[in-house]
Amino acid sequence: MTSKSTRDFVENIDSQRSIKTAFAVLHKTMRTASSGRQYLALSLTDKTGRIDGRMFPDSKVENLFNSIPTGTICQVEGAVTEFPPGSGKMNIVINSLQELCDEEYQLEDFIATSPHDQDKQVKEIRKVIQAMENQELKSLLKSFFCDQEFTKEYYQAPAAMIHHHNYLGGLLDHSVEVLLICKRLCELFPQLDRDLLLTGALLHDVGKIRTYDYHKVKIEMSRESILLDHLYLSAEMVHEKMRHLKFPDELSQQVLHLILSHHGKVNLGWGSSVNPKLPEAVALHHADNLDARVKEMMDK
Incomplete structure (x- = not known):
């Protein structure tokens, strides 16, 4: 279960490392890598920003694509990488992704609001x-x-x-x-x-x-x-x-x-x-x- 008091926000993800935290799934699409392998591309978000995620499932990508509703909060486990290399842009190679129940997160962590007075x-x-x-x-x-x-x-x-x-x-x-x-x-x-x-x-x-x-x-x-x-x-x-x-x-x-x-x-x-x-x-x-x-x- 994801902690309600501590989490890894997008604004703090600035180096290559392992990660296990919750994000909202904003968008999803199926893509094909240069190797010909299909993968799932995700746009993940929280109240501080967005980060891209890529998932290379062993099973059919279509099955995973259909199992992840957009707008839901999911726990994401994987590795933060720089992609494309040398771009300075961080994203996540996702190993596992699991939808969370309402009581497992605080909704305000994922709703972006104005920073102004x-x-x-x-x-x-x-x-x-x-x-x-x-x-x-x-x-x-x-x-x-x-x-x-x-x-x-x-x-x-x-x-x-x-x-x-x-x-x-x-x-x-x-x-x-x-x-x-x-x-x-x-x-x-x-x-x-x-x-x-x-x-x-x-x-x-x-x-x-x-x-x-x-x-x-x-x-x-x-x-x-x-x-x-x-x-x-x-x-x-x-x-x-x-x-x-x-x-x-x-x-x-x-x-x-x-x-x-x-x-x-x-x-x-x-x-x-x-x-x-x-x-x-x-x-x-x-x-x-x-x-x-x-x-x-x-x-x-």
Whole structure:
């Protein structure tokens, strides 16, 4: 039985050695080595990060593949190796892997959460809303951020399944980071409509509260998001609020444009339904992309 008080976290695995500890199985796939031998490749995780695992079973790989459900917590025994050699990247050659019962582990050891001070982030959002001069945009933001049911989801949701900010609280982290980048852009380019851009920063990804289902350690796409995507869901949620608030048509169109174009030009294939055509839309796209790409590189 794995101890509940001590375990080997991914962040501490930095040398070749034997290991016996618990990880969550995030992904699995069957692969073929250069020798022609099939093996099972696993992505293992805990709250501190991910590590790859390889298992070369004596029996059929298909049988082992089917016996290991993703999202479960398993005790892993094997050897930490550097692979590819000279890469500095550690992974585990697994000798044995056994699914654990709920009472054999502490779930909080495997749930990745934001490292940031949530209260400080919320204060930043409230400060921005309070300073808004455009009363329509202030009312729109209040309709979201004064809604306890919405903020409970917004502050806990992940921002992605695999890529940047893919942990509980990731959406809040990403949104506030984009907000701070946009505030700096407004200082560099005072011609920008500050209130419009900061509204876009806070609302561009609100649909992500409906995008992901989170069960134990596994983030999955919701059925709704598979069919509609988070840009549409975000625009729909914001449009509904603006209709209720009887928003001016032009301002409504500008806000929706920022949301629907924030993944950049349509021909990039990143999901935008329209090219950014306002300076604020261009600024939001690059702020969003900058935050996502930098975060992704830092997490590698």
